Amino acid sequence: MIIKGFCHPARSTDKFAASVMLLSEGRLQLSTAQGHQVMPLEVVSISEPLGRLPLRLAFPDGSQFIPDDSLLLECVLKARKRTWLHWVERYLPILASSLVLMGLLFALFFTHGIPWLASGIVKALPQSVPMQVGQHVMQTLDGKVLAPTELNIAQQALINQRFQTMVAQLPPMPVKPKLRFRQWHARPNALALSDGSIVVFDALVALAQTPEQLDSILLHELGHIQHQHVMKSIVRSALFTSLVAVLTGESAGLAESFNRAGVFYVMQGYSRKAELEADEFAVTSMLDLYGTTQPMQQMLQLFITPNGIDNELPEWINTHPALGTRVERLGE
Ligand SMILES: [Zn+2]
Known part of the structure; x- marks a missing residue:
């Protein structure tokens, strides 16, 4: 979803039209007349809307994005958070069992893999x-x-x-x-x-x-x-x-x-x-x-x-x- 708004360049009161869009893998795209900028969401600081002040996104270069509809951006960001939590919940059992499996494989490697490997090496060694x-x-x-x-x-x-x-x-x-x-x-x-x-x-x-x-x-x-x-x-x-x-x-x-x-x-x-x-x-x-x-x-x-x-x-x-x-x- 494209969220329209405007952008303030760093240390400037100038204001021009811009839009943001959430991409896959937690990236955010900022589009202005100058072009597109893609960055991970983690580098963007999100200010909570305060009273009548709208929600703002602050970028690493100091520029800021203010959406026309604060509520819409808030909803989109929250939905994303939920998706992430949902993903963890869904895959946690798989993650946990993968870790256990890795531990088991590691132990098996010590008890069986190494002796098997040693046998092979000894056979291949010159007399x-x-x-x-x-x-x-x-x-x-x-x-x-x-x-x-x-x-x-x-x-x-x-x-x-x-x-x-x-x-x-x-x-x-x-x-x-x-x-x-x-x-x-x-x-x-x-x-x-x-x-x-x-x-x-x-x-x-x-x-x-x-x-x-x-x-x-x-x-x-x-x-x-x-x-x-x-x-x-x-x-x-x-x-x-x-x-x-x-x-x-x-x-x-x-x-x-x-x-x-x-x-x-x-x-x-x-x-x-x-x-x-x-x-x-x-x-x-x-x-x-x-x-x-x-x-x-x-x-x-x-x-x-x-x-x-x-x-x-x-x-x-x-x-x-x-x-x-x-x-x-x-x-x-
Ligand atoms: Zn003996």
Whole structure:
């Protein structure tokens, strides 16, 4: 609707014919003999009609518009306000549910998107990456926590030979598995690194009563290698750290945190899901190789009732699927 009236230029008592019109998207058009001017309604100040004074529109350049019919302009402006309120009322549920949906998508991205992305990235990485990460982690562990093995060469050779024969009968691994013998506070444990290294601690060799029992633990570690759990954990943590850095604008120490992640996952164990995957691999392989999971059950029992040795349980046995549940599950 066109509302006719007149216009006073800034700081002038001159007066000439003008009209205003409300356009879509909250814009207002002022038309004078000089031409049209379009501006958002927010920059126009609207004076309330006072007594006999008419309603006025004041523009940013100082000029003013006075309508012939104050009431008409008032009605048009109010109608607009109502339309806006009506729009909010109508779309508020949609707006609110969109926000909830966005939140959910965001959460899903963290719980499913990042692991999926990490898996894809790990598959696409050249082999030199897990090799270098594995070597770096091994160097760090050797420098900080591990001590040289006290097993003699003959014992090492015997375990190695058995291990290589076992690996040859398994499906191909993403990296070539190899054993490394070390000691760590007399703890019976083994760790899998991203380059295929399985670090076997002397106390684990001592704890196993049969070669098959030791094999069952090595098979669990081979499960971690088969599923590339170290690289997946590192990439997932890198993606997460980068995302947080992007969201918060805090990127200092990003590279340092990637390095720490490599050591962290090897030492602190993986997610429950990763442990179950490694167990599943061990169980399937035990059945293929020996036709039974009994040595694995016996080995897990040895962790519970050590023969007079004060065994500290390895992290993955201790914190992940409760040991009792795992022994039961194996029995099924
Ligand atoms: Zn494990």
